[in-house]
Amino acid sequence: MQIQVKCSCGAEKCPEWAIIELQGVVEVQPSFQHSLQNLQIGLLCRPSSQENYTFTVGYHELTGYKVALKKPMVVLKKIKYMDVERQIDEATSSSSCVELDVVGFIRHKILFKTRPTTLISGPQPTVKEKINAEGA
Protein backbone atom coordinates (compact mmCIF):
# COMPACT_ATOMS: atom_id res chain seq x y z
CA MET A 1 0.00 0.00 0.00
CA GLN A 2 1.05 3.55 -0.48
CA ILE A 3 0.74 6.34 2.06
CA GLN A 4 0.84 9.80 0.60
CA VAL A 5 2.90 12.39 2.44
CA LYS A 6 1.02 15.65 2.12
CA CYS A 7 1.62 19.20 3.18
CA SER A 8 -1.85 20.63 3.45
CA CYS A 9 -0.64 24.04 4.58
CA GLY A 10 1.43 24.36 1.43
CA ALA A 11 5.22 24.26 1.21
CA GLU A 12 5.73 28.01 1.40
CA LYS A 13 3.39 28.44 4.33
CA CYS A 14 4.71 25.50 6.31
CA PRO A 15 5.40 26.92 9.79
CA GLU A 16 8.55 26.54 11.80
CA TRP A 17 8.25 24.76 15.13
CA ALA A 18 10.68 24.98 18.03
CA ILE A 19 12.38 22.52 20.32
CA ILE A 20 13.76 22.97 23.79
CA GLU A 21 15.91 20.02 24.72
CA LEU A 22 17.11 19.15 28.22
CA GLN A 23 19.27 16.37 29.52
CA GLY A 24 16.92 15.45 32.29
CA VAL A 25 13.33 14.91 33.12
CA VAL A 26 10.80 17.45 34.22
CA GLU A 27 8.64 16.30 37.11
CA VAL A 28 5.30 17.74 38.03
CA GLN A 29 4.23 17.84 41.64
CA PRO A 30 1.70 15.04 42.22
CA SER A 31 -1.19 17.37 42.99
CA PHE A 32 -0.83 19.00 39.59
CA GLN A 33 -0.41 15.82 37.56
CA HIS A 34 -3.92 15.92 36.17
CA SER A 35 -4.18 19.60 35.40
CA LEU A 36 -1.18 20.33 33.26
CA GLN A 37 -2.95 22.69 30.88
CA ASN A 38 -1.33 26.08 30.91
CA LEU A 39 0.85 25.07 33.84
CA GLN A 40 4.15 26.88 33.64
CA ILE A 41 7.19 24.65 33.24
CA GLY A 42 9.77 27.37 33.50
CA LEU A 43 11.05 30.71 32.32
CA LEU A 44 13.28 30.94 29.28
CA CYS A 45 15.51 34.01 29.12
CA ARG A 46 17.98 35.36 26.66
CA PRO A 47 20.23 37.58 28.73
CA SER A 48 22.34 39.13 25.96
CA SER A 49 22.57 39.48 22.22
CA GLN A 50 24.34 36.14 22.01
CA GLU A 51 22.40 32.96 21.43
CA ASN A 52 22.81 31.91 25.05
CA TYR A 53 19.77 31.12 27.10
CA THR A 54 18.83 30.34 30.66
CA PHE A 55 15.90 28.14 31.59
CA THR A 56 14.67 28.28 35.13
CA VAL A 57 12.62 25.30 36.23
CA GLY A 58 11.63 25.30 39.86
CA TYR A 59 14.81 25.65 41.92
CA HIS A 60 17.11 24.92 39.00
CA GLU A 61 18.66 27.22 36.48
CA LEU A 62 19.95 25.67 33.29
CA THR A 63 22.20 27.40 30.80
CA GLY A 64 22.20 26.51 27.17
CA TYR A 65 22.34 27.81 23.65
CA LYS A 66 20.46 27.83 20.39
CA VAL A 67 21.96 25.52 17.83
CA ALA A 68 21.08 24.76 14.23
CA LEU A 69 20.12 21.12 13.74
CA LYS A 70 22.67 19.31 11.63
CA LYS A 71 19.76 17.97 9.62
CA PRO A 72 16.35 19.64 9.47
CA MET A 73 13.28 17.83 10.74
CA VAL A 74 9.69 17.87 9.71
CA VAL A 75 6.74 17.37 12.00
CA LEU A 76 4.35 14.78 10.60
CA LYS A 77 0.82 14.22 11.72
CA LYS A 78 -0.73 10.81 11.10
CA ILE A 79 -4.27 11.13 9.86
CA LYS A 80 -6.46 8.10 9.90
CA TYR A 81 -9.75 8.31 8.16
CA MET A 82 -12.42 5.91 7.14
CA ASP A 83 -12.73 5.47 3.42
CA VAL A 84 -16.47 5.64 3.16
CA GLU A 85 -16.63 4.37 -0.41
CA ARG A 86 -14.49 1.40 0.34
CA GLN A 87 -16.58 0.65 3.39
CA ILE A 88 -19.66 0.30 1.23
CA ASP A 89 -17.90 -1.86 -1.34
CA GLU A 90 -16.18 -4.21 1.01
CA ALA A 91 -18.85 -4.31 3.67
CA THR A 92 -16.24 -4.36 6.39
CA SER A 93 -16.00 -1.73 9.04
CA SER A 94 -12.24 -1.61 9.30
CA SER A 95 -11.29 -0.05 5.99
CA SER A 96 -9.20 2.88 7.03
CA CYS A 97 -6.71 4.99 5.17
CA VAL A 98 -3.68 6.63 6.64
CA GLU A 99 -2.13 9.83 5.41
CA LEU A 100 0.78 11.78 6.71
CA ASP A 101 0.56 15.54 6.77
CA VAL A 102 3.60 17.77 7.18
CA VAL A 103 2.49 20.31 9.75
CA GLY A 104 5.82 21.99 10.37
CA PHE A 105 9.57 21.94 10.07
CA ILE A 106 12.33 22.45 12.59
CA ARG A 107 15.80 23.85 11.97
CA HIS A 108 16.94 24.95 15.41
CA LYS A 109 16.73 23.84 18.97
CA ILE A 110 17.60 25.41 22.26
CA LEU A 111 19.76 22.86 23.98
CA PHE A 112 20.56 22.60 27.67
CA LYS A 113 23.17 20.05 28.47
CA THR A 114 25.12 21.26 31.45
CA ARG A 115 24.36 20.55 35.10
CA PRO A 116 21.84 22.99 36.45
CA THR A 117 22.74 25.38 39.19
CA THR A 118 20.47 25.49 42.18
CA LEU A 119 18.86 28.77 43.10
CA ILE A 120 19.18 29.54 46.77
CA SER A 121 15.72 30.93 47.25
CA GLY A 122 12.67 30.86 45.08
CA PRO A 123 8.99 30.00 45.07
CA GLN A 124 7.83 26.46 45.88
CA PRO A 125 8.05 24.76 42.52
CA THR A 126 5.06 23.00 41.06
CA VAL A 127 7.39 21.78 38.40
CA LYS A 128 10.95 20.79 38.95
CA GLU A 129 13.79 19.53 36.93
CA LYS A 130 15.38 16.26 37.81
CA ILE A 131 18.76 15.40 36.50
CA ASN A 132 18.74 12.30 34.45
CA ALA A 133 20.81 9.51 35.97
CA GLU A 134 22.82 9.15 32.78
CA GLY A 135 22.65 12.89 32.20
CA ALA A 136 25.25 15.60 31.77
Add this chain to the structure above:
Amino acid sequence: MLLNLQPTSSVSIQYHPFFGPHDDLVLLELDEKLLSDVLYQRVTLRGQPDEDAVLCTKSKTYLVKFVGTSNSVFLIPPADYSTSHESGGENYNQQVPTASVIKVAPGNMELVEVAPRLDKLKSILSENLYSSDEASTAMGDLYKWDDLINKVQASDDELKAGLQALSAVEIDGYWRIVDEKYMDVILRMLLHNSVLNDWSLDSLVEDKVVSVLESDGFPRKLVYHCLNVYGSRVEEAMDGGVWRLDARRVCVHFARGILREGKRKMESFMEEWLRMIPEEIQPSFDLLEGEVLTEKLGVETWVRALSVSSLPTTPADRFSILFKERAKWEWKDLEPYIRDLNVPGLSSEALLLKYTRRSQPSIDAEPVFSAR
Protein backbone atom coordinates in the same frame (compact mmCIF):
# COMPACT_ATOMS: atom_id res chain seq x y z
CA MET B 1 8.33 34.43 19.21
CA LEU B 2 10.36 31.71 20.85
CA LEU B 3 12.53 31.35 17.81
CA ASN B 4 13.33 35.05 17.74
CA LEU B 5 13.52 35.76 21.43
CA GLN B 6 15.05 39.18 21.71
CA PRO B 7 18.06 39.94 23.90
CA THR B 8 17.21 40.65 27.54
CA SER B 9 13.70 39.24 27.17
CA SER B 10 11.99 36.14 28.50
CA VAL B 11 9.20 33.82 27.61
CA SER B 12 7.25 31.56 29.91
CA ILE B 13 7.30 27.94 28.77
CA GLN B 14 4.05 26.19 29.60
CA TYR B 15 2.23 22.99 28.97
CA HIS B 16 -0.14 23.49 26.05
CA PRO B 17 -3.86 23.19 26.84
CA PHE B 18 -3.79 20.07 24.67
CA PHE B 19 -0.52 18.70 25.97
CA GLY B 20 -0.46 14.94 25.73
CA PRO B 21 1.26 11.91 24.21
CA HIS B 22 0.01 12.80 20.69
CA ASP B 23 1.26 9.56 19.22
CA ASP B 24 0.03 10.82 15.89
CA LEU B 25 2.71 13.53 15.85
CA VAL B 26 6.15 12.32 14.81
CA LEU B 27 9.42 14.01 14.01
CA LEU B 28 11.31 12.96 10.89
CA GLU B 29 14.90 13.99 10.39
CA LEU B 30 15.98 14.30 6.77
CA ASP B 31 18.78 15.54 4.59
CA GLU B 32 18.42 19.11 3.40
CA LYS B 33 18.06 17.92 -0.17
CA LEU B 34 14.98 15.88 0.72
CA LEU B 35 13.21 18.70 2.50
CA SER B 36 11.71 20.26 -0.59
CA ASP B 37 10.64 16.83 -1.95
CA VAL B 38 8.70 16.33 1.29
CA LEU B 39 7.21 19.82 1.44
CA TYR B 40 6.14 19.67 -2.19
CA GLN B 41 4.43 16.33 -1.73
CA ARG B 42 6.78 14.30 -3.88
CA VAL B 43 7.36 11.46 -1.43
CA THR B 44 5.30 8.46 -0.39
CA LEU B 45 5.62 5.66 2.11
CA ARG B 46 5.38 2.23 0.57
CA GLY B 47 5.01 -1.29 1.85
CA GLN B 48 2.74 -3.91 3.29
CA PRO B 49 1.67 -3.70 6.94
CA ASP B 50 4.09 -6.47 7.89
CA GLU B 51 7.09 -4.84 6.25
CA ASP B 52 9.38 -2.06 7.52
CA ALA B 53 8.21 1.26 6.20
CA VAL B 54 10.20 2.78 3.36
CA LEU B 55 9.98 6.32 2.09
CA CYS B 56 10.31 6.82 -1.65
CA THR B 57 11.14 9.89 -3.66
CA LYS B 58 10.86 9.67 -7.42
CA SER B 59 14.21 7.92 -7.73
CA LYS B 60 15.36 6.69 -4.31
CA THR B 61 14.28 4.44 -1.50
CA TYR B 62 14.92 5.03 2.21
CA LEU B 63 14.32 2.84 5.23
CA VAL B 64 12.48 4.69 8.02
CA LYS B 65 13.96 4.02 11.45
CA PHE B 66 13.08 5.31 14.87
CA VAL B 67 15.87 6.69 17.03
CA GLY B 68 14.99 7.22 20.68
CA THR B 69 16.47 9.77 23.04
CA SER B 70 16.85 9.89 26.79
CA ASN B 71 16.71 13.68 26.70
CA SER B 72 13.50 15.62 27.17
CA VAL B 73 12.60 17.11 23.83
CA PHE B 74 9.86 19.69 24.27
CA LEU B 75 8.01 20.24 21.04
CA ILE B 76 6.59 23.72 20.64
CA PRO B 77 4.19 24.45 17.79
CA PRO B 78 3.64 27.90 16.35
CA ALA B 79 1.20 30.25 18.05
CA ASP B 80 -1.83 29.36 16.03
CA TYR B 81 -1.59 25.57 16.36
CA SER B 82 -4.70 24.31 18.05
CA THR B 83 -7.20 21.59 17.60
CA SER B 84 -10.23 23.55 18.59
CA HIS B 85 -11.32 27.08 19.43
CA GLU B 86 -9.33 26.95 22.64
CA SER B 87 -6.00 28.40 21.60
CA GLY B 88 -2.66 27.60 23.15
CA GLY B 89 0.66 28.38 21.61
CA GLU B 90 1.95 31.83 22.22
CA ASN B 91 -0.02 34.52 23.88
CA TYR B 92 0.81 38.17 23.88
CA ASN B 93 -2.02 39.34 26.11
CA GLN B 94 -0.18 38.57 29.32
CA GLN B 95 2.71 40.56 30.63
CA VAL B 96 5.16 37.79 29.92
CA PRO B 97 4.76 36.15 26.54
CA THR B 98 4.27 32.37 26.62
CA ALA B 99 5.17 29.44 24.44
CA SER B 100 3.40 26.10 24.89
CA VAL B 101 4.72 22.57 24.73
CA ILE B 102 2.36 20.22 22.95
CA LYS B 103 4.34 17.05 23.48
CA VAL B 104 7.59 15.63 24.80
CA ALA B 105 9.02 13.72 21.85
CA PRO B 106 10.52 10.29 22.69
CA GLY B 107 12.78 10.50 19.67
CA ASN B 108 12.60 10.98 15.95
CA MET B 109 12.44 9.00 12.71
CA GLU B 110 15.43 9.05 10.46
CA LEU B 111 16.06 7.87 6.91
CA VAL B 112 18.69 5.44 5.69
CA GLU B 113 19.12 5.15 1.95
CA VAL B 114 18.74 1.55 0.83
CA ALA B 115 18.73 -0.43 -2.37
CA PRO B 116 15.20 -0.96 -3.69
CA ARG B 117 13.60 -4.27 -2.64
CA LEU B 118 13.30 -5.74 -6.09
CA ASP B 119 13.50 -9.44 -5.27
CA LYS B 120 9.80 -9.33 -4.58
CA LEU B 121 9.13 -7.87 -8.02
CA LYS B 122 10.77 -10.82 -9.65
CA SER B 123 8.93 -13.37 -7.56
CA ILE B 124 5.48 -11.92 -8.08
CA LEU B 125 5.93 -11.50 -11.82
CA SER B 126 7.27 -15.04 -12.05
CA GLU B 127 4.02 -16.40 -10.64
CA ASN B 128 2.43 -16.10 -14.04
CA LEU B 129 4.88 -16.20 -16.88
CA TYR B 130 3.47 -15.22 -20.24
CA SER B 131 3.71 -18.25 -22.47
CA SER B 132 2.50 -19.40 -25.83
CA ASP B 133 -0.66 -20.92 -24.43
CA GLU B 134 -1.56 -17.71 -22.69
CA ALA B 135 -5.29 -18.15 -22.96
CA SER B 136 -5.31 -21.20 -20.73
CA THR B 137 -2.77 -19.95 -18.20
CA ALA B 138 -4.06 -16.45 -17.61
CA MET B 139 -5.36 -17.09 -14.13
CA GLY B 140 -4.09 -16.01 -10.75
CA ASP B 141 -2.63 -12.65 -9.96
CA LEU B 142 -1.58 -10.26 -12.66
CA TYR B 143 -0.13 -6.88 -11.84
CA LYS B 144 -0.59 -3.45 -13.29
CA TRP B 145 1.84 -0.62 -12.57
CA ASP B 146 -0.28 0.63 -9.65
CA ASP B 147 -0.38 -2.87 -8.15
CA LEU B 148 3.40 -3.07 -8.35
CA ILE B 149 3.76 0.29 -6.58
CA ASN B 150 1.64 -1.05 -3.76
CA LYS B 151 3.56 -4.27 -3.39
CA VAL B 152 7.18 -3.47 -4.14
CA GLN B 153 9.24 -1.21 -1.92
CA ALA B 154 11.00 0.83 -4.55
CA SER B 155 10.80 4.31 -6.03
CA ASP B 156 9.16 4.80 -9.43
CA ASP B 157 12.48 5.12 -11.25
CA GLU B 158 13.95 2.10 -9.52
CA LEU B 159 10.84 0.06 -10.27
CA LYS B 160 11.08 0.97 -13.96
CA ALA B 161 14.75 -0.04 -14.00
CA GLY B 162 13.86 -3.27 -12.22
CA LEU B 163 11.23 -4.12 -14.84
CA GLN B 164 13.74 -3.43 -17.57
CA ALA B 165 16.36 -5.64 -15.91
CA LEU B 166 13.81 -8.46 -15.82
CA SER B 167 12.94 -7.91 -19.48
CA ALA B 168 9.35 -7.48 -18.40
CA VAL B 169 6.82 -6.27 -20.93
CA GLU B 170 3.50 -4.50 -20.47
CA ILE B 171 0.71 -6.44 -22.17
CA ASP B 172 -2.88 -5.16 -21.90
CA GLY B 173 -1.83 -3.00 -18.98
CA TYR B 174 -0.30 -5.88 -17.06
CA TRP B 175 3.43 -6.26 -16.51
CA ARG B 176 4.58 -9.75 -17.51
CA ILE B 177 7.75 -11.75 -17.73
CA VAL B 178 7.69 -13.91 -20.82
CA ASP B 179 8.50 -17.60 -20.44
CA GLU B 180 12.03 -18.36 -21.69
CA LYS B 181 10.82 -21.18 -23.90
CA TYR B 182 8.40 -18.86 -25.66
CA MET B 183 11.12 -16.26 -26.14
CA ASP B 184 13.24 -19.01 -27.65
CA VAL B 185 10.52 -19.83 -30.17
CA ILE B 186 10.17 -16.20 -31.22
CA LEU B 187 13.92 -15.65 -31.45
CA ARG B 188 14.47 -18.77 -33.55
CA MET B 189 11.66 -17.70 -35.84
CA LEU B 190 13.30 -14.33 -36.23
CA LEU B 191 16.66 -15.90 -37.03
CA HIS B 192 15.06 -18.39 -39.39
CA ASN B 193 13.34 -15.57 -41.26
CA SER B 194 16.58 -13.60 -41.37
CA VAL B 195 18.20 -16.42 -43.27
CA LEU B 196 15.18 -16.88 -45.54
CA ASN B 197 14.86 -13.21 -46.35
CA ASP B 198 18.53 -12.39 -46.27
CA TRP B 199 18.21 -9.86 -43.44
CA SER B 200 21.38 -8.63 -41.81
CA LEU B 201 21.32 -9.11 -38.06
CA ASP B 202 23.07 -5.76 -37.77
CA SER B 203 20.29 -3.87 -39.48
CA LEU B 204 16.95 -5.52 -39.00
CA VAL B 205 14.13 -3.37 -40.31
CA GLU B 206 11.50 -3.22 -37.59
CA ASP B 207 8.49 -2.99 -39.88
CA LYS B 208 9.57 -5.96 -41.94
CA VAL B 209 10.40 -8.11 -38.93
CA VAL B 210 7.14 -7.31 -37.19
CA SER B 211 4.93 -7.90 -40.19
CA VAL B 212 6.57 -11.21 -41.09
CA LEU B 213 6.43 -12.56 -37.56
CA GLU B 214 2.93 -11.28 -37.03
CA SER B 215 1.79 -13.21 -40.06
CA ASP B 216 3.48 -16.24 -38.53
CA GLY B 217 1.10 -15.86 -35.63
CA PHE B 218 3.09 -13.98 -33.01
CA PRO B 219 1.50 -11.04 -31.16
CA ARG B 220 2.95 -7.69 -32.26
CA LYS B 221 3.81 -6.71 -28.70
CA LEU B 222 5.96 -9.80 -28.28
CA VAL B 223 7.86 -9.27 -31.51
CA TYR B 224 8.83 -5.78 -30.34
CA HIS B 225 9.70 -7.29 -26.99
CA CYS B 226 11.95 -9.83 -28.67
CA LEU B 227 13.80 -7.07 -30.50
CA ASN B 228 14.17 -5.20 -27.21
CA VAL B 229 15.43 -8.20 -25.31
CA TYR B 230 17.94 -9.47 -27.86
CA GLY B 231 18.87 -6.30 -29.67
CA SER B 232 19.26 -2.56 -29.58
CA ARG B 233 17.88 0.16 -31.72
CA VAL B 234 20.37 1.54 -34.22
CA GLU B 235 20.31 5.26 -33.42
CA GLU B 236 21.95 6.43 -36.58
CA ALA B 237 19.30 4.93 -38.86
CA MET B 238 17.52 7.67 -40.77
CA ASP B 239 14.04 6.26 -41.07
CA GLY B 240 13.91 4.88 -37.53
CA GLY B 241 13.03 1.34 -36.64
CA VAL B 242 16.31 -0.40 -37.36
CA TRP B 243 17.71 -2.92 -34.90
CA ARG B 244 20.99 -4.68 -34.31
CA LEU B 245 21.02 -8.02 -32.51
CA ASP B 246 23.31 -8.10 -29.52
CA ALA B 247 25.90 -10.87 -29.71
CA ARG B 248 26.12 -11.38 -25.97
CA ARG B 249 22.42 -11.60 -25.36
CA VAL B 250 21.86 -14.04 -28.20
CA CYS B 251 24.79 -16.22 -27.15
CA VAL B 252 23.67 -16.24 -23.52
CA HIS B 253 20.17 -17.21 -24.58
CA PHE B 254 21.36 -20.30 -26.44
CA ALA B 255 23.80 -21.25 -23.69
CA ARG B 256 21.00 -21.13 -21.14
CA GLY B 257 18.84 -23.31 -23.33
CA ILE B 258 21.51 -25.97 -23.66
CA LEU B 259 22.30 -26.00 -19.94
CA ARG B 260 18.70 -25.90 -18.76
CA GLU B 261 18.65 -29.66 -18.33
CA GLY B 262 21.90 -29.76 -16.37
CA LYS B 263 25.64 -29.48 -16.78
CA ARG B 264 27.46 -30.57 -19.89
CA LYS B 265 31.00 -31.50 -20.80
CA MET B 266 32.82 -28.56 -22.34
CA GLU B 267 33.32 -30.15 -25.78
CA SER B 268 29.70 -31.21 -26.03
CA PHE B 269 28.49 -27.81 -24.92
CA MET B 270 30.73 -25.90 -27.32
CA GLU B 271 29.79 -28.08 -30.25
CA GLU B 272 26.06 -27.57 -29.76
CA TRP B 273 26.38 -23.92 -28.84
CA LEU B 274 28.44 -23.00 -31.89
CA ARG B 275 25.98 -24.84 -34.07
CA MET B 276 23.02 -22.82 -32.79
CA ILE B 277 24.58 -19.39 -33.01
CA PRO B 278 23.80 -17.61 -36.28
CA GLU B 279 26.68 -17.17 -38.70
CA GLU B 280 26.78 -13.43 -38.49
CA ILE B 281 27.48 -13.53 -34.76
CA GLN B 282 30.98 -14.16 -33.42
CA PRO B 283 30.72 -16.22 -30.27
CA SER B 284 33.36 -16.27 -27.59
CA PHE B 285 33.22 -17.98 -24.23
CA ASP B 286 33.88 -14.66 -22.43
CA LEU B 287 30.42 -13.54 -23.45
CA LEU B 288 29.09 -16.01 -20.92
CA GLU B 289 30.67 -14.45 -17.83
CA GLY B 290 28.16 -14.13 -15.04
CA GLU B 291 26.05 -16.83 -16.74
CA VAL B 292 28.01 -20.08 -16.56
CA LEU B 293 30.54 -21.70 -14.29
CA THR B 294 33.21 -24.12 -15.40
CA GLU B 295 34.65 -26.78 -13.15
CA LYS B 296 37.24 -29.45 -13.54
CA LEU B 297 36.06 -32.90 -12.43
CA GLY B 298 38.97 -35.27 -12.92
CA VAL B 299 40.33 -34.64 -16.40
CA GLU B 300 37.07 -33.31 -17.76
CA THR B 301 35.93 -29.71 -17.76
CA TRP B 302 32.23 -29.27 -17.23
CA VAL B 303 29.99 -26.28 -17.80
CA ARG B 304 26.88 -25.45 -15.85
CA ALA B 305 24.46 -22.56 -15.74
CA LEU B 306 24.55 -19.97 -12.99
CA SER B 307 23.00 -16.71 -14.03
CA VAL B 308 23.65 -13.60 -11.98
CA SER B 309 20.08 -12.56 -12.80
CA SER B 310 18.77 -15.54 -10.82
CA LEU B 311 20.58 -14.49 -7.66
CA PRO B 312 19.25 -12.37 -4.79
CA THR B 313 19.90 -8.65 -4.90
CA THR B 314 20.82 -8.27 -1.25
CA PRO B 315 24.56 -8.73 -0.64
CA ALA B 316 24.29 -11.09 2.35
CA ASP B 317 22.02 -13.49 0.46
CA ARG B 318 24.01 -13.13 -2.75
CA PHE B 319 27.33 -14.10 -1.15
CA SER B 320 25.69 -16.90 0.77
CA ILE B 321 24.44 -18.51 -2.45
CA LEU B 322 27.70 -17.91 -4.30
CA PHE B 323 29.69 -19.66 -1.60
CA LYS B 324 27.23 -22.56 -1.62
CA GLU B 325 27.80 -22.93 -5.36
CA ARG B 326 31.53 -22.82 -4.97
CA ALA B 327 33.56 -22.56 -1.76
CA LYS B 328 36.48 -20.62 -3.16
CA TRP B 329 36.46 -18.01 -5.89
CA GLU B 330 39.14 -16.21 -7.81
CA TRP B 331 38.44 -12.54 -8.43
CA LYS B 332 38.06 -12.91 -12.20
CA ASP B 333 35.28 -15.46 -11.72
CA LEU B 334 33.63 -13.70 -8.78
CA GLU B 335 33.56 -10.19 -10.21
CA PRO B 336 30.81 -10.75 -12.81
CA TYR B 337 28.60 -12.18 -10.07
CA ILE B 338 28.83 -9.19 -7.75
CA ARG B 339 29.30 -6.39 -10.24
CA ASP B 340 25.63 -5.45 -10.08
CA LEU B 341 25.35 -5.35 -6.29
CA ASN B 342 24.13 -1.99 -5.19
CA VAL B 343 24.48 -0.90 -1.61
CA PRO B 344 24.39 2.84 -1.11
CA GLY B 345 27.51 3.86 0.69
CA LEU B 346 29.45 0.63 0.20
CA SER B 347 32.08 0.25 -2.48
CA SER B 348 32.84 -3.16 -3.95
CA GLU B 349 36.04 -3.36 -1.88
CA ALA B 350 33.97 -2.68 1.23
CA LEU B 351 31.51 -5.38 0.20
CA LEU B 352 34.32 -7.89 -0.17
CA LEU B 353 35.72 -6.93 3.20
CA LYS B 354 32.36 -7.33 4.82
CA TYR B 355 31.21 -10.60 3.29
CA THR B 356 34.28 -12.56 2.28
CA ARG B 357 37.53 -13.86 3.61
CA ARG B 358 40.49 -13.24 1.36
CA SER B 359 43.37 -15.64 1.31
CA GLN B 360 46.42 -16.12 -0.84
CA PRO B 361 47.93 -19.63 -0.95
CA SER B 362 51.35 -18.26 -2.00
CA ILE B 363 52.90 -14.98 -3.07
CA ASP B 364 52.48 -15.52 -6.78
CA ALA B 365 49.14 -17.30 -6.60
CA GLU B 366 45.88 -15.52 -7.30
CA PRO B 367 44.02 -14.36 -4.18
CA VAL B 368 41.01 -16.46 -3.36
CA PHE B 369 37.74 -15.42 -1.70
CA SER B 370 35.68 -17.64 0.55
CA ALA B 371 32.87 -17.27 3.06
CA ARG B 372 33.49 -15.38 6.27
